[in-house]
Structures are given as structure tokens and as C-alpha cells.
Amino acid sequence: MNLWRALRARVQLPRDTVARWIALTTMAAMATALVLNGVFNALAGVWARPPLMEIGLMEKLAAITRIIESVEPERRAAIADSVSDGELTAQWLASREDANLPRLDDPDFNTGSKLLRHLLQNPDSTIEAYQPSDWPQGQEGRRYALLISLHDGSWVTYSMTSRSWGLEEVPRSLIVIALVVLSTVIVALVATRRLAGPLERFAQGARRFGKDFGAPPLPVEGPQELRQAILAFNAMQAQLQHFLNDRTQMLAAISHDLRAPLTRMRLRGEFIEDAEQQSKLFRDVDEMQAMVNAALEFFRDDARLEPATAFDLAELLHTVVDDFKDAGSDVALHGPGRVVYVGRPIGIKRMLTNLVDNAIKYGREPAVTLMADAQQVTIRVTDRGPGIAPEHHEAVFAPFFRVEGSRNKNTGGVGLGLAAARATVLEHGGTLTLRNRRSGGLEATVTLPFG
Secondary structure, eight states, X not given: OHHHHHHHHHSOOOOSOHHHHHHHHHHHHHHHHHHHHHHHHHHSGGGGSOOGGGTTHHHHHHHHHHHHHHSOHHHHHHHHHHHOOSSEEEEEESSGGGGOOOOOSSOOOHHHHHHHHHHHTOTTOOEEEEOGGGSOTTOTTOOEEEEEEOTTSOEEEEEEOSOOOOOOHHHHHHHXXXXXXXXXXXXXXXXXXXXXXXXXXXXXXXXXXXXXXXXXXXXXXXSHHHHHHHHHHHHHHHHHHHHHHHHHHHHHHHHHHHHHHHHHHHHHHTTOOOHHHHHHHHHHHXXXXXXXXXXXXXXXXXXXXXXXXXXXXXXXXXXXXXXXHHTTOOOEEESOSOOEEEEOHHHHHHHXXXXXXXXXXXXXXXXXXXXXXXXXXXXXXXXXXXXXXXXXXXXXXXXXXXXXXXXXXXXXXXXXXHHHHHHHHHHTTOEEEEEEOTTSSEEEEEEEEOO
């Protein structure tokens, strides 16, 4: 054991890094491709064999032919017999008729003939090639045969047992390429699972924290680079959770401290004899109280601490619309009867309530449309009011911003509704945009992605 520890201390083993996995994946893919190619050559039979033109047979036949032609005619038959083996049979013939081969209209094979004439250095040599299919059906001894004429008019014949030769270069190359691609894909899929699994869980954890600030820290796994990123993310998550808890406590204290002087101002206002001045003071106190309450609600927003859960978004919309109907406001609702979404239902309900409330206050004919596909949910809240000038479509999402003229200033709002609504949507990974309708009115579009 001590020896092993000493060895590990001296030898720096490569860490589990992305670079290491890429290198191992590349080498494994190459090794797998070589193994598959070897198995293909060993077990695929004729499909893995190169054709006759690529195995050196033409060079061998040309060399034998030159040797036979270089000796006296009486010795040629013996030399031909001596080079014959179990697979290739050579025979010297004084004339073409001694070959006992069928006459073909065009027995020549072009590529092989050109190569043989070049190797024989005899451009006038007659070369005839036969396949087993050239023999009459049912005839015994059907085989491959090759006839080559010599300068003196004699012939040398070569015959081989009937067999199928390999594929040509192009199809064999395509098969090898297919094997390489297949091996690379297999190795890449296996290797990337080691990388993609922790990375995907990291992404899911980051999205979950956007919806649930109380989510637990992510497990530290994967290559070294990813481990460092997860550790940094967990540290950031802990700091944000600590910040949110401190902010909640601080705002609770501010809420108490601000309400006390406002209450004293209202009590002192009761002693003002001038009714007009008293009324103005009470309006200012009420406005300050509303601004303080709205600001504290926006910055504290306990709904942001709500854990994410699966709920029926369509049913939630029905609840919001029914609440407004009970209050005397008729809101049209269009969409499917059920859409399951994972998020913070209280925060989303508050966001939808703000948008629908704006459509009721600042317009007429409020309507809500719900649409869903495999990637996202889309909610459109429309009205028939005056709309908002295009240059203010982004500015209205800033806290305490109010549009002069185009919106009613006497509705009691302080300019935090849209800011809170967009904050909720952004925390769910979605978008909230505004646009004026062609026929008049405003359309607020909310998109919430699944996952």
C-alpha cells in the first residue's frame, strides 16, 4: 500500500478532464474502426476481398507468361505444369483450338487486357477472358479461364476454380467508410453520455434554481472542468439564498418603520381644522401608504421563494378569469382545457392578475388566449384601449414608470405591476412583450418554456 501511495505521489495521473475524454474518444473510435475493418476482412468472405486487378494476379500471370515464352517450345509445357498449383492451373498450347473453350463474340476484358499487354510488352497479344457464366448451362468444368497469345502464335492458358471475386474499389471503400462512421458514432455516443449526463443535469439544476430559489445544491460530478463550474454555481446559489433571506428580513423591518410615521401623520391630520388642507394631507398619506405597500410587496415578493411544482396552467387561468367575473368584469378566455406546467403557481397567478387587471383598467373587451406546443406555453392578454406608444413598450417595465396621457393616472397604481410581471416571467425563463393591436388596443404576450 505504501508503495502504491509513493508511486501515485511521483506519477501525475491525468485528471478526469474534457480534453482527456476527447482524446480517449478519438483513440477509441480509431481502434474500433480498425477492429471492425479486421473483422470485415476476416469474416465477410468475398465481400471483403479486393478484385483481381488489385491482388497482384495480373503481374503474376504476366511474369509466368514471359518465362514460358523465353524458353524453347519443347520446354514450355513442363514449365507451365511446374507453376500450376491447387488454385491456378497453367498450360501451354500450340494452337487456339487445343484450349477447348467456347468462342465468344467479345471475350476480351478491357482493363485487364491493357494491363497484361503492358506487362507483357506485347501490344499485339490476343487476350481472352472467360467467366463460369460463359460456358453452356449444365456443362461440367465451368471455371475462370484466361488465354494469352505469344509472339510465335502459341498460347498459354490459365484456369482457376469457379469462385466469386471481391467487390470493386469504390463499393469496398464505401463499406470501409461506413464501418468507420459506425464505429465513431458508437464510441461517441458511449463517451458523450459520460459528458452529456452531468452537463444536462447541471443545466436542469440551473433552470430549476431560476424557478425555485430554495432548490438544493447540485451534486458535484463529471469531468474536472464541469466539477469546478458546479462548485461555483453552488456557491453562487448559496450566496443568493443568503441575500434573499437578508433582504426579506430587512424589508420587513423597513415596512414596520415606514408605516409608523405614516400612521402618526394621519392621526395628526385629524386635528387640522381646514377641511381642504386635511383632505389634501390624507390623499398624500394614502398615496405614500400605497407606494410603500406596493414597493415592499414588489421587492419582498414572497412568491419568489415559493417552490416550483407541477400545476394546471389552464385551470389557473380559469380561476383568475372567474375572480374578475365575480368582481363584475367580464373577461373572455380561449384555449385548451388542460396544460400542465412546472413553475411557481402563486407568482404566475399574480403575474396574470396584473396583466388582466391592466387590460380591464386601461381598456375594454379584455381577453386571454392560451396556446401550448411541445416547447413552450404562450399567453396573450388583449384589450381595446388606447394602447401604449411604441417608444414606451420597454420603459413601462421599469419600476415606478408611468405613461402620461395614454394611461389613466387616477387608478391607484404606482407603476410596479408590469415590472413585477416581467420579473416573474424572466425567473421562469420566459419573455413578456407588448405591442399595439392594429385595430386598437394593447396585446401583452407571455411565453413560458417547458423544462
